[in-house]
Amino acid sequence: MLLLGNFLLIATFGLLAYCLVATVLGLRSRDTRWWESAIRAVYAATATVIASSVILTIALISRDFRFEYVARHVSSTLPLAYCATAFWAGQAGSLLFWLLVLLVFVAVSLRLYHRSHGEVIPYFILFAGGSALFFNLLLLMFTNPFAPANPVPPDGLGMNPLLQNVMMVFHPPTLFLGYVGFTIPFAFALGSLLAGRFALDWITIVRKWTLVSWIFLTVGIILGMQWAYVELGWGGYWGWDPVENASFIPWLAATALLHTVILQEQKGLFKKWNVFLVVLTFLLCIFGTFITRSGFIESVHAFALSDIGYYFLAFMLLVLVLCLIILYRSRKKLTGQNHLIRLDAADWSLLQWLLFLVAFYIVLLQIRTYYARAAEYSVILLLIGILVWKRSAAASLGRKLLRLLSREGMFILTNFIFMFFLLFVFWGTVYPTLHEGLMELYAGFSGGFRESVAQSLPGLHEFFQRKLAVSPAFFNKWVMPFALVLLFMMVFCPLFGWRKLNRKVIYFLLAVLLVLVPLAIYTGLGVGAVSWMSVVLFGLTGFAIIAIVSDVFSAVAIRRRLAGESWLRGAANLFRKNKRRYGGYLSHIGVLILIIGIIGSSFYTQEYESEVNIGETFIAGEWELKYVDLQFSQDPEKSMYQAILEVIRNGRTVGRITPEKHLHRKFEQPMTEVSIDFNLLRDLYVIFSPVNRAGRAYFKILVNPLVIWIWVGGLLITLGGIYAILPNRRRLVLSELAAKEEHHA
Amino acid sequence: MSQLKFLAIALLFIGVVGYLLFSGLQETVYYYTVGEVLAADFQPHSRGIRLTGTVVAGSVTRQPDSLVMDFLLADDQTGDTLKIHYQGVVPDSFKEDRHVVVEGTFHPDRRQFEAGNLLVKCPSKYEEEKAST
Incomplete structure (x- = not known):
């Protein structure tokens, strides 16, 4: 079996x-038989990888400890289901899984497109096959899942108890499906570029695969959050850990891409930018795998440090350089016709002055301790001065910027927001590692120089002397303005038409805003809001939902008036006719609901702790908890202590909570199994630590409001994505697109 | 000329973004070693700091009937030890001889580090635990 597995790899x-050689030969000789042969080689490779995966699965299920991988991840007492999922619990297995998914995706896309996109396919194979070859190489050279165990142990080590959880069964594979899926749009976009067949429907295919991968990535992230929430036992679902960021960063890029793809499909805008985003998303997916697999970036979650990281780095660098060259060389093919805003020299000079003002302000901020207010006033005066001095340029620029208040403009702004946010998350994630590089650089300077820095700028000296960690506060600080702007845009976006500003809409919104904001603040203060920010966020979120729903309503009303359809029928037809748009709306509502959950659980969490004996009752906010009993049980894998608590509210028992502590035999560490009593308004999250043998125990109770809405929102985002990908009835799309492209060209 | 202008604008833009990126780094905590904290010239930080080290075997004492825990943290290089005072839920993976990170403040007068946050660095967290066999 081992031999066969190795042979198959x-x-x-x-x-x-x-297949790569055949493709290159085919490209040189223009002989299609080479390409046919290359395609068949991909199919064959897919078959052999499937076969080797089957072998590994069989070995895991039959607990064949002659496999080193099996011996490390499975034990005789591990439940059978977890034995199978140990496939992706370790490094070798997860890389094999990656290869498997990649080749299956490639084979599927070859079947789908090799007739209709014959000229793109060879280049597609070059990129997708090259990427597969890289992972295959890693498997053969570094982490072979078919390495023999030496000596063969009587029993395996088993799986880390943290991973023995339903969420962990599905989280890694969905995330991988997402990561791997982005290889297809990447290979296809670059393939079309090289093939010179760029005008037609490449963007449709790219969009489809991006959306599929994005859906998997979203589900993977949400499952990861749930896993962290129920399994890690600290009461949170997101800690800005590098490993979490690793999945969030490509998600941001992919989400930005999903938005600008619409602009290209409908308006022919943003071609270069879209290709760039496709490449970026792919690279960030590799980067995400790199973070989790290499241990380069310090994280409590990451795998052991291994040489594999260097190969990932080299691969990323290679892809980056290759893509930049290709992008640069084919830049001419990618000119969009339809510029929304064309800035002339006068605009630029004004922008330059404004930028200069910003820089000036930043400098002033640094010395502001002495000049406090003076700095701000002088900047405002200067701003007014510049605007008056360049008033004609300011007026024309202002008119141009007003054009941004259209749907295209909103898409552009959305992209800016996503990119900036991505930049900050990326920065916060990699900075500690970069910083170590800076430290080495600094240490390389002469002692005298460092001495003088230490004398004159002790803070800077210390900065370069110390390793540092970026705390979650960094990310939380940046998340707020981004969330605010995004929310604002979600309020306004559905109400803008293409390329025009609907004044009525603006007036209406302003009116509602004027009523809603004081109302929100009033009610917020009434119910005891802890911060202004949470009230503003809640208000904006609610407003955005109203905006989306009212847009749907007005569309249905139009159908009703024009086609005489009933409300229900009209809505059904509307949703069916434009699946992409209303799928998008559903996802947006999902995001908003998720934001509501996040606001609730990050601003309004309450913590209680208590130490009690069996039979005692303690109070946690509005709840009374009675510690009824402590039970002990055992199974071959572990022994379990279970505390039984009754939840009492207003003298009535409303529920039972049973947090546990597990002791796994294979792992000399206890496992906290929290228990959550949830409803639509709040989660009662209970952590249990036994104090002594008599049953005395310590309980920590977190009241996390609205957490369930995070999961509901996640579900809606996913469903929206799935709905948007369903084929529209119209068969015209392709020819229409062709016509449009010709029109632009 | 226009190229020069473009370059200037680009540089200014990069400068502004760069400033924003670096100014965010105020939200960072420095890593110290036990030896550095114990050194005579150590200046207590207003911000919290992170200490790394290894939990000294046999030093973990838990006060009965509470979640207060004390242990000694050993510097990996110099071997100096420092008393860590921690109150809270102990992470599942906390063990003697493990490499841990504590975040909090140092009180030179008591020669004690009060940790509000305890992270267990287990590089092989999701891999098999070879050390335990």
């Missing part, structure tokens, strides 16, 4: 290498 490698 080598065979896959051979087939992939052959």
Whole structure:
């Protein structure tokens, strides 16, 4: 079995290498038989990888400890279901899983497109096959899942108890499906570029695969959050850990892409930018895998440090350089016709002055301790001065910027927001590692120089002397303005038409805003809001939901008036006719609901702790908790202590909570199994620590409001994505697109 | 000329973004080693700091009937030890001889570090635990 597995991996490698060579030969000789042969080689490689995955699965299920991988991740007492999922619990297995998914995706897209997009396919194979070859190489050279155990142990080590959780069964594979899926749009976009067949429907295919991968990535992230929430036992679901960021960063890029793709499909805008985003998303997916697999970036979650990281780095660098060259060389093919705003020299000079003013302000901020207010006033005066001095330019620029208040403009702004947010999350994630590089650089300077820095700028000296960690506060600080702007845009976006500003809409919104904001503040203060920010956020979120719903309503009303359809029928037809748009709306509502959950659980969490004996009652906010009993049980894998608590509210028992503590035999560490009593308004999250043998115990109770809405929102985002990908009835799309492209060209 | 102008604008723009990126770094905590904290010239920080080290075997004492825990943290290089005072839920993976990170403040007068946050660095967290066999 071991031998066969190894043989199959080598065979896959051979087939992939052959397919690349055949493709290149085919490209040189223009002989299609080479390409046909390359495609068949991909199919064969897919078959061999499937076969090797089957072998690994069988070995895991039959607990064949002759496999080192099996011996490390499975034990004789591990439940069978977890044995199968140990496939992606370790490094070798997860890389094999990556290869498997990649080749299956490639094979599927070859079947789908090799007739209709014959000229793109060879280039597509070059990129997708090259990427597969890289992972295959890693498997053969560094982490072979078919390495023999030496000596063969009587029993395996088993799976880390933290991973023995339903969420962990599905979280890694969905995330991987998302990560891997982005290889297809990447290979297809670059393939179309090189093939010179760029005008037609490449963007449709790219969009489809991006959306599929995005859905998987979203589900993967949400499942990861749930896993952290129920399994890690600290009461939160997101800690800005590098490993979490690793999945969030490509998600941001993909989400930005999903938005600008619409602009290209409908308006022919943003072609270069879209190709850039496709490449960026792919690279960030590799980067995410790199973070989790290499241990380069310090994280409590990451895998052991290994040489594999260097290969990932080299691969990313290679892809980046290659893509930049391709993008640069084919920049001419990618000119969009339809500029929304064309800035002339006068505009630029004004912008320059404004930028200069910002820089000036930043400098002033640094010395502001002495000049406090003077700095701000002088900047405002200067701003007014510049605007008056360049008033004609200011007026024309102002008119141009007003054009941003259209749907295209909103898409552009959305993209800016996503990109800036991505930049900050990325920065916060990689900075500690970069900083170590800076420290080494600094240490390389002469002692005298460092001495003088230490004398004159002790803070700077210390900065370069110390390793540092970026705390979640960094991310939380940045998340707020981004969330605010995004919310604002979600309020206004559905109400803008293409390329025009609907004044009535603006007046209406302003009116509602004027009523709603004081109302929100009033009620917020009434119910005891802890911060202004949470009230503003709640208000905006509610407003955005109203905006979306009212847009749907007015569309249905139009159908009703024009086609005489009933409300219900009109809505059904509307949703069916434009699945993409209303799928998008559903996702937006999902995001808003998720934001409501996040606001609730990050601003309004309450914590209680208490130490009690069996039979005692303690108070946690509006709840009384009675510690009824402590039970002990055992199974072959672990022994379990279970505390039984009754939840009492207003003298009535309303529920039972049973947090547990597990002691796994294979792992000399206790496992906290929290228990959550949830309803639509709040989660009662209970952590249990036994204090002594007599049953005395310590309980920590977190009241997390609105958490369930995070999961509901996540579900809606996913459903919206799925709905948007369903085919529209119209068969015209392709030819229409062709016509549009010709029109632009 | 226009290229020069473009360059200037680009530089200014990069400068502004760069400033924003670096100014965010105020939200960072520095890492110290036990030896550095114990050194005579150590200046207590207003911000919290992070200490890394290894939990000294046999030093963990838990006060009965409470979640207060004290242990000694050893510097990986110099071997100096410092008393860590921690109150809260102990992470599941906390063990003697493990490499841990504590975040909090140092009180030179009591020669004690009060930790509000305890992270267990287990590089092989999701991999098998080879050390335990």
